Amino acid sequence: MTSLRAAIVLAWLAASVGLAQTFRTGIAGVHVDVLVTEGDRRITDLTSENFELRDNGVLQVIQSVVPDEGPISMMLALDTSTSVDGATLVRLKQAVHAAVTALAPTDRVALLTFSSAVNLRSDWSAASQSTFEAIAGINAAGTTSLYDGLFSALTMRDALPGRRALLVLFSDGVDTSSWLPARAVLDRARRSDAVVYAVSLRQPRHESRLEYRSGVDLWSTAPKPGPQPFIVEIAQLTGGNAFITTRPDRLHEAFARVIEEFRSRLLLLYTPRGVDTRGWHEIDVRLKGRKGTVRARRGYIR
Amino acid sequence: MWISTDDVNLNRHARRLFGLLGVLVLLELSLPATGPEQETRSYEQLVDAYRDRDPTAAQRIARLSQTELAAAVESITSARPDDRSTVIDLCAASILHTDASLILVKEKKDSDAQFHLNTAIALMDAAIVRSPDHAAFARRWRIVVAGLLHAYGASAWAEGLESGAGGDPDARAEHARSIRAFERGLTSEIQGAMAGDVSGPSRPLAGRFPRAAQAPLLAAAREYEGVLAADPRFAEAALHLGRVRMILGHHDAAVTWLTHAAAGEKRGRVLYLATLFLGSIAERQGQHDDAERHYRAALTEYRWGQSAAFALVQLLSRLGREDEARSILTEHFQRTRGQVVEPLWTYLAQPGEQPGRSLNELRAEIWR
Numbered sequence: 001m002t003s004l005r006a007a008i009v010l011a012w013l014a015a016s017v018g019l020a021q022t023f024r025t026g027i028a029g030v031h032v033d034v035l036v037t038e039g040d041r042r043i044t045d046l047t048s049e050n051f052e053l054r055d056n057g058v059l060q061v062i063q064s065v066v067p068d069e070g071p072i073s074m075m076l077a078l079d080t081s082t083s084v085d086g087a088t089l090v091r092l093k094q095a096v097h098a099a100v101t102a103l104a105p106t107d108r109v110a111l112l113t114f115s116s117a118v119n120l121r122s123d124w125s126a127a128s129q130s131t132f133e134a135i136a137g138i139n140a141a142g143t144t145s146l147y148d149g150l151f152s153a154l155t156m157r158d159a160l161p162g163r164r165a166l167l168v169l170f171s172d173g174v175d176t177s178s179w180l181p182a183r184a185v186l187d188r189a190r191r192s193d194a195v196v197y198a199v200s201l202r203q204p205r206h207e208s209r210l211e212y213r214s215g216v217d218l219w220s221t222a223p224k225p226g227p228q229p230f231i232v233e234i235a236q237l238t239g240g241n242a243f244i245t246t247r248p249d250r251l252h253e254a255f256a257r258v259i260e261e262f263r264s265r266l267l268l269l270y271t272p273r274g275v276d277t278r279g280w281h282e283i284d285v286r287l288k289g290r291k292g293t294v295r296a297r298r299g300y301i302r
Numbered sequence: 303m304w305i306s307t308d309d310v311n312l313n314r315h316a317r318r319l320f321g322l323l324g325v326l327v328l329l330e331l332s333l334p335a336t337g338p339e340q341e342t343r344s345y346e347q348l349v350d351a352y353r354d355r356d357p358t359a360a361q362r363i364a365r366l367s368q369t370e371l372a373a374a375v376e377s378i379t380s381a382r383p384d385d386r387s388t389v390i391d392l393c394a395a396s397i398l399h400t401d402a403s404l405i406l407v408k409e410k411k412d413s414d415a416q417f418h419l420n421t422a423i424a425l426m427d428a429a430i431v432r433s434p435d436h437a438a439f440a441r442r443w444r445i446v447v448a449g450l451l452h453a454y455g456a457s458a459w460a461e462g463l464e465s466g467a468g469g470d471p472d473a474r475a476e477h478a479r480s481i482r483a484f485e486r487g488l489t490s491e492i493q494g495a496m497a498g499d500v501s502g503p504s505r506p507l508a509g510r511f512p513r514a515a516q517a518p519l520l521a522a523a524r525e526y527e528g529v530l531a532a533d534p535r536f537a538e539a540a541l542h543l544g545r546v547r548m549i550l551g552h553h554d555a556a557v558t559w560l561t562h563a564a565a566g567e568k569r570g571r572v573l574y575l576a577t578l579f580l581g582s583i584a585e586r587q588g589q590h591d592d593a594e595r596h597y598r599a600a601l602t603e604y605r606w607g608q609s610a611a612f613a614l615v616q617l618l619s620r621l622g623r624e625d626e627a628r629s630i631l632t633e634h635f636q637r638t639r640g641q642v643v644e645p646l647w648t649y650l651a652q653p654g655e656q657p658g659r660s661l662n663e664l665r666a667e668i669w670r
Contacts, residue, residue, distance in 0.1 A: 116647060118608060119640030120632075143647070148612050155615060155624075155631050177647060179609035184616050191619070 029271040030055070030300065033068055033164070033195060033239060034285055035261055038292040042264040046290070053270060054284040060270045068267040071106040072166055073124065073158035074099075075194070077149055078138070079171035080113040085140035088201060091248035092170060096135050099168070099255040100127045108158055111135065114149025115142030116177050124158045146171055147178035147185050150196075150234065154188045165194035166262050167238075168255065171231060172201035182230050189238050190280065191301050195265075197258040198231040198242040199251065239297035268296075277302055345374035349391055352398045353670050360401035368417050375421055379428040389433040393443075394668035396425035400447055400661070407454045419459060422447075438537050438567050443664055445481070449657035480533050485652055487525030487539070491546055492650050493518035515549075522546050537566035541576050553583055570667040571645040574604035578646075581613055593617055601630075606643040606666040608634065 032053065036043040048062035076096060084092065100109055111122040111134050122134035150169060157165055175182070189196065228236075235242040241261060243254040268285070275281065285296040352359035363371070378392070399422035406415035426440045444463050451460035465474055497515035526543035529536050544560035547553075557580065564576040581596030594617055600610035611634040618627035643666035648656050 113640075116644070117638070117640050117642035118612075118635075119638075119642075120635035121640070145608075148608065151612065151616065152631060152635075155619060155628055156635075159628075179612050179646060180616055188616075188619060 029063065029269050030281075032268040032270070032283060032285060032296050033193075033265050034268060034294055034296040035239070035241070035265045036287065036290075036292050036294050042261065043290070043292050044264055044266060046266060046287075048268070050288055050290050051268060051294075052286045052288045053268065055270075055272050055281050056275045057282070057284075058274045060273060062268050062270050064267075064269045066267050066269075068164060068265045069263075070162065070164045071108070072103065072262065073108045073110075073160065073163040074103065074166045074168060075153050075156065075158075076100075076109065076111045077153035077167060077169045078111070078113045079115070079144060079146065079149075079173070080138055080140045080142075081115045081144040081173065081176075082141050083172055084201075088172065088248045088251075089138070089140045091251045093135055093138060095251040095255040096170075097132060098252055099259055100131060100135070102256065102259050103127050108160070108163070110156065110158070112149065112153050112156065113138055114145045114152075115140065116145055117142065118145055118149045118152050120152070120156060124160070143177035144171070144173050144175055145178045146173075146175035146230070147180045147182055149178075151180050151185045151188055154185070154192050154194060157192060157194060164262075165192070166258075167194045167196045167240075168258055169196055169198045169231060169234070170200075170251075171198070174230070185230075186234065186237060189234055190299065192238070193300075194238060195240045195262065195297070196234050196238040197240040197262070198235045199254045199258065200231055200242065200244045201248065201251070202244070202246055236295075237298050239295050241295060272302075341370045342374045342377045345371065345395075346378070346391070349395045349398060353391075353394050353668055355669055359398060360405060363398055364402035364405050364414070364418065368414070371421065375425065379424060389429050389436055390668055392425050392429035392432065393436065393439060396422045396429065396443070397661075397664055397668060399425065400443070404450060404454065407451070407456050415456075416459070419447075419463075423463070435568055438535070438572065439570060439664070439667070441477075442538075442571070442660070445653040446657050446660040446664060449653070449655065450661065453657060476532065480529050480536055480539075481653060483525050483529045483532075484536070484539050484542075487522045487529065487542060488650070488652055490518040490522035490525060491542060494522060494546070494549070495650060519546050519550055523550070534562075535566055537563045537572045540566060541572050541579075544576065545579055548579060548583055553587070556583060570604065571663055574600050574607060574610065575645055575649065577603065578610055578613060581610075581617075585613075585617060590617065590621060604645070604666070606638065606641070606669065607646070608638065608642045608644050609646050 034051075036046060044067060046065055048065050051062050051065065053060045053062055076099075078092065078096065080089075096111075103109060105126065107126070108124050109122070109127050109131055110120070110124045111131065112118065112120050121138070122131050125131065150167075153167055153169070232242045234240075241258075243257060245251065245254055272281070280299055280301055282299045283296060285294050287294055348359055348363055375395070378395070399418045403415045403418035403422060406412075406418060409415075426443060429436050430440050448460040448463045451457065451463065465478070494515040497518065523543060523546045526539045526546065529539040530543065533539075540559050540563035544556050544558075544563055547559060548556035560576045560580050560583075564573050564580070567573050567576075577596050577600040581593045581600065584590075584592035584596060594614065597610055597614035597617060600607075601614060604610070611630060615627045615631045615634075618624075618630070643659075643662050645663055648659050648663065651660065
């Protein structure tokens with residue numbers, strides 16, 4: 001089993017090299033990162049027999065299921081608009097500090113904030129004094145360029161290969177000042193292998209779909225936003241989760257849960273059969289013979 | 303040849319003499335210049351520091367002697383076009399004195415504040431004389447500063463600034479009428495934008511174009527067309543008319559007016575936004591090469607914004623040019639370090655409505 005895992009990891013690494021901007025596919029197959037829960041309990045003792053996976057509606061053979069234990073690259077994308085100022089900002093910094101502290105020595109972190117302006121405060125590195133100083137130096141003022149910020153966070157993915165991409169998004173509101181529309185972000189997320197976890201301080205409302213600050217719709221094939229709030233949609237699209245709280249003192253718990261969940265994910269491997277190789281592939285992963293909820297990204301582009 | 307002892311003695315004396323002269327020359331060169339030349343150089347260095355975003359420059363100039371300042375300003379405004387100070391330097395100096403004036407207004411030092419405001423006006427007028435292309439920049443400056451003066455309770459000065467555009471009373475009256483018509487157009491454009499927003503009080507730029515927005519957008523277009531009929535050089539009106547036509551789906555007219563705006567202003571905020579909007583029209587029409595060209599031009603023209611960078615990065619990413627996209631985004635973050643001045647943020651602000659942000663846009667146009 002150890003040699004099999006090693007072979008799978010090697011295949012996974014080989015597939016990841018040079019494909020930093022695409023979902024993890026390659027000649028070795030498609031890797032689908034999933035989280036299985038039953039209520040609050042995370043389920044990890046699963047095999048390929050416990051899953052049913054369809055690629056564009058075609059049932060696939062799952063070759064392996066292993067814990068997804070690769071080193072993490074965590075991008076923190078934090079809303080620092082005026083409404084975050086005060087007690088919320090204090091709690092946010094504490095929560096982020098703790099989340100960074102919980103990373104392993106082989107993990108890496110980057111910090112990006114968005115209010116009116118989007119600012120990459122700390123580029124990719126192992127957690128260090130400068131990371132914590134960047135967190136401490138955050139202040140809150142301005143409007144909310146959520147879409148610009150999230151698009152930037154997805155684009156500034158860690159260039160080092162063979163790493164699991166986690167994007168933790170914090171926002172307390174809706175977009176009010178981005179140039180890019182929500183559709184551009186959803187399109188970018190489709191072409192990324194990052195799993196987005198969203199932490200929101202209030203119940204995200206269904207904001208108006210302000211597609212484009214110029215007033216012009218984008219190309220017709222871009223994904224159209226669904227009926228749910230954007231931050232919930234982006235999390236679901238990428239196989240992540242959205243944690244919503246109304247209390248700033250619960251932010252610490254929410255960020256901790258993100259890290260715990262991300263460490264509890266499984267990696268499914270399959271080689272697509274009977275489906276076109278190019279374009280968007282819709283993925284549907286279900287449990288078989290076990291109770292629970294599966295979170296997996298909705299698809300990938302090949 | 304042999305040198306005689308007498309020659310040696312003579313040469314020794316000569317060497318001493320020349321050596322002494324050399325020391326005196328070096329001493330003269332190393333000593334700071336005194337008098338008006340030194341004051342002018344010090345003043346120019348302060349303007350340079352301001353262009354390099356020195357946050358103390360305005361406070362420093364506010365504390366200098368008015369007599370020395372007046373002499374230095376006289377020197378650079380009367381300089382020939384090929385002299386050291388460029389038009390941008392004159393504009394930068396004007397805004398520097400504007401900042402000093404506003405500091406002093408807040409400190410209730412009215413006499414000193416008025417001196418700096420008058421100096422700012424003289425510098426901006428000198429800039430227009432040297433380069434009539436900067437008239438639009440000067441007009442924006444007047445509107446923005448008047449807004450700030452109103453906010454600080456110096457309304458008499460604000461009105462003087464608003465009515466002082468150009469020396470001809472008829473021209474000033476025409477200018478005032480154009481501004482009023484532009485404001486009416488902008489009010490309608492905002493109503494059209496709000497019709498696209500169901501979430502509440504923010505002032506977004508309209509997204510998808512609902513029917514409820516059509517009437518106010520058409521009204522906005524009529525006002526802007528009226529402004530341009532009276533004053534074809536009103537680049538900001540052409541910019542807004544272009545965007546309104548774009549939202550209405552009249553792309554050919556939109557391109558015409560946005561191109562007109564870009565050609566009219568040739569620099570700064572209007573050129574940046576017009577080029578950005580031209581890029582988004584091209585992108586929508588699948589003309590990716592044109593879209594890329596426009597986005598790159600916008601990014602080159604105005605280095606302190608962020609929308610052009612995001613527009614270009616998004617396009618390149620979508621076209622599969624990920625490495626390039628990431629490189630541009632990285633360079634943008636390294637250059638701006640969060641200090642972004644984005645003209646889009648004040649696009650739907652009435653003249654004088656967000657004067658702080660608008661003044662920051664003017665500053666960004668003179669930053670190095």
